[in-house]
Amino acid sequence: MGGMNRTDIPPVLVTGATGRVGRVVIDQLLDAGVPVRALTHRSEAAATLPAKVEVFTGDLTMPESLDPALIGAGAVFLVWTAPPQTAAAVVERLAAHVRRVVFLSSPHQTPHPFFQQPNPMAVLHADIERLIAAAGLESTIIRPGMLASNSLAWWAPAIRAGEVVRWPYGAAETAPVDDRDVAAVAARTLYQDGYAGGDYVLTGPESLTQAAQVGLIGHALGRRIAFEEMTPEEFRSLSEGTVPSSVVDMLLAAWSAAVGQPAYVTTAVADILGTAPRTFRQWAADHAATFTEGS
Ligand SMILES: NC(=O)c1ccc[n+]([C@@H]2O[C@H](COP(=O)([O-])OP(=O)(O)OC[C@H]3O[C@@H](n4cnc5c(N)ncnc54)[C@H](OP(=O)(O)O)[C@@H]3O)[C@@H](O)[C@H]2O)c1
Numbered sequence: 001m002g003g004m005n006r007t008d009i010p011p012v013l014v015t016g017a018t019g020r021v022g023r024v025v026i027d028q029l030l031d032a033g034v035p036v037r038a039l040t041h042r043s044e045a046a047a048t049l050p051a052k053v054e055v056f057t058g059d060l061t062m063p064e065s066l067d068p069a070l071i072g073a074g075a076v077f078l079v080w081t082a083p084p085q086t087a088a089a090v091v092e093r094l095a096a097h098v099r100r101v102v103f104l105s106s107p108h109q110t111p112h113p114f115f116q117q118p119n120p121m122a123v124l125h126a127d128i129e130r131l132i133a134a135a136g137l138e139s140t141i142i143r144p145g146m147l148a149s150n151s152l153a154w155w156a157p158a159i160r161a162g163e164v165v166r167w168p169y170g171a172a173e174t175a176p177v178d179d180r181d182v183a184a185v186a187a188r189t190l191y192q193d194g195y196a197g198g199d200y201v202l203t204g205p206e207s208l209t210q211a212a213q214v215g216l217i218g219h220a221l222g223r224r225i226a227f228e229e230m231t232p233e234e235f236r237s238l239s240e241g242t243v244p245s246s247v248v249d250m251l252l253a254a255w256s257a258a259v260g261q262p263a264y265v266t267t268a269v270a271d272i273l274g275t276a277p278r279t280f281r282q283w284a285a286d287h288a289a290t291f292t293e294g295s
Contacts, residue, residue, distance in 0.1 A: 011035040011054065012190050013069050013098070016079025018045040020149050020179050021104055021186065025077050026053060028187030039069050063089035070097035075190055078103045084124050088131055095135035102190050103132060104182075107143040107201045112264040114174065115145075117253035120246050138196040140189040145203045145264065148176040148283040152290060155214060159291045164226040168235040169255035170211035175203040175263040178278035185272050200268040205277045207263035210255070213280055220284035221291055232256070 012029055016022035017038035029036045030052055040046045041059040049055060056069035060082035070076070076094055078101050080087065094101055107115045108122035115122075132139045158165045182202055189195035208216070211227045218225035230238075232252045239248045269277035284291075 009034060009191075010072060010074030011037045012075045012077065013037040013039060013056075013073040014077045015039045015060070016077075016081060016104070017053075018042075018048060019079060019081070020147065021144075021183050022077060022079050023048075024180055024183030025186050025190070026050065028184055029191060032187065032191045034191045037069055037073060039066070060090055061086050063093050066090065066093055067097070070094065073098050075100035075102065077101075077186055077190060078128075080104075080124065080128055084127065087124070087128050091128065091131040091135050091137070094132075095137050098137075100138040100140075100190075100196065101132055102140045102142060102186050102195075103128060104186065105129060105141050105143050107145055107264070110143075110201055110264055113257035113261070114172075114254050114263065117250065117257055119250045119254070121250065140195045140198040141200070142182065142186050142189070143199070143201045144177050144182045145201070146174040146176045147179050147182065148204065148280055149179045149287075151176070151213060151217065152287065155217065156291050159217065159221070159225060160293065164228045165214045166228045166230040167210060167214075168230045168232050168252065169259055170214075170227055170229050171209050171260065172255035172258040173207045173209050173261065173263045174213075174258060175205070175207050175265045176213065176280050176283070177202050177204045177269070178280075178283045181269045181273070181277050185269060188272055195272075200272065201264070201266045202268050203264060203266050203277070205265065205279055207265060208280055216281050217284045217288075217291060219281065220288045 012034055014022050014026050017040055026036050037054045037056055038049050039056050039058045043057055046055040058065040058069050063086050076098050105125040106122055108125055129141060155165050185202055214225055214227045236248055
C-alpha cells in the first residue's frame with residue numbers, strides 16, 4: 001500500500017470532506033492506498049484538499065448534484081450537516097450507485113442520561129439510519145460521543161484572550177474522543193472488510209469533568225487557566241444570535257444530566273484500531289498552538 005493508489009478498488013466518496021472528521025478520513029484512506037473522491041459544496045474549500053483527491057462539487061440539499069461523484073464509486077462516507085428535507089432523496093441516490101455507506105451518527109441509542117435528553121440532531125440521525133437500512137445499503141454506523149475538538153470552539157476564545165473560562169455545568173462529565181480516532185475508525189471500516197452491519201459508539205478513554213478538561217488544556221499550555229461556573233440562564237443569553245436555541249437547549253440538558261456520574265466509555269476505538277484511544281491530555285498537547293494563536 002504505502003500511499004500508492006490502488007487501482008483494484010473503486011474510489012470512496014467522502015462527504016463533509018473539509019470538515020473536522022471527513023478531512024482526516026481522507027488522509028487515512030490515502031495512506032491506505034484507497035482512491036478518494038471528495039464532495040465539497042463551496043468550491044473554494046477544495047483548495048485545502050490533497051492533490052491526489054478527485055474533487056466533486058455537490059450539495060446535500062440538491063440530491064441530483066451528487067450523481068457525478070457517485071457514479072463509479074464503491075462506498076460513501078456520509079456526514080450530514082444539511083437540513084433534513086433532502087435526506088431521503090440523497091440516500092435513494094446513494095443506494096442507486098454504491099454498495100456501501102459509513103454514516104457519521106451519534107450515540108442516541110445509548111442508555112446513559114447524557115445521550116438520552118431531547119435532541120433534534122438525534123432524531124435526524126435516527127431517520128437517516130432508518131433510510132439507509134430501508135434502502136438495502138451495506139452500512140456501518142459510527143457514533144462518536146463528545147468530539148474533543150468542540151473545546152476549541154467553546155473555550156479557545158477565552159483562553160487566547162487570557163481570560164477566565166466561564167462555562168455552565170463544570171462538574172458535568174464527558175469522555176471526549178479525539179477526532180483523529182473517529183476518522184481512523186471510519187476509514188478502517190471503509191477500506192477493510194468485516195465491518196458491514198457494524199454499529200460503534202466511540203468515546204475517549206476516560207471520564208473527565210468539563211472543568212478538568214479546561215485544566216488539561218492549561219497543563220498543555222504550561223499555565224493555570226481559571227474556571228468559573230456560569231449559570232445555564234447566562235449561557236443561554238450569551239449564546240443568543242450565535243448558536244441556535246435548539247442546540248443550546250440540547251447541550252444544557254445533556255450536561256445537566258451528566259453531573260455527578262461518570263461518562264459512558266467504550267473500548268470500540270481500541271477494539272477496531274488495535275491501539276488505545278488518544279487521551280484528552282494528548283489532544284490538548286497536540287492542539288496547544290491553536291489555543292495560543294493570535295494572543
Ligand atoms: N461535535 C460533536 O461532538 C459530534 C458528536 C457526534 C456526532 N457529531 C456529528 O458530526 C457531524 C459533523 O461532522 P464534522 O464536525 O466533521 O463537520 P464540520 O466540521 O462541521 O464540517 C461540515 C462539513 O459539511 C459540509 N457541508 C455543509 N453543508 C453541506 C451541504 N449542504 N452539502 C454538502 N456538504 C455540506 C461542509 O463542506 P464545505 O466545506 O464544502 O462547506 C463541511 O465539510 C454532524 O452530523 C454532527 O451531528 C458531532
